[in-house]
Amino acid sequence: MEPRFLLLSDVAAELNVSDSQVYHMVRSGELPAIKVGGRGQWRVERAKLEEYIQQKYAETAKWVLANPLTERDAAE
Known part of the structure; x- marks a missing residue:
């Protein structure tokens, strides 16, 4: 059974971002x-x-719908 609550480091690993990025997301209310x-x-x-x-x-x-792929983007 998975734990109900995660450490910020666990969240960072799940999202493949840094611990400090998760801390900022939490502190900003995001x-x-x-x-x-x-x-x-x-x-x-x-x-x-x-x-x-x-x-x-x-x-x-x-965002994708509002910013359709252009010919230039497709070449990259």
Whole structure:
């Protein structure tokens, strides 16, 4: 059974980005997270991460539609 909550380092590994990028996403409110424990360690709920990924797919699809591939882009 997968854990419900992930460390920021686990999220970074899932998204293939740096820990600092995930920290920024959490601190800016882009990626929902909670602080737990006496030392206030960040945790991201797996379901929220999946929602975030789906949101990014939708945003990317909208961007692709608004920015069609040009002949120049196809050659690269």
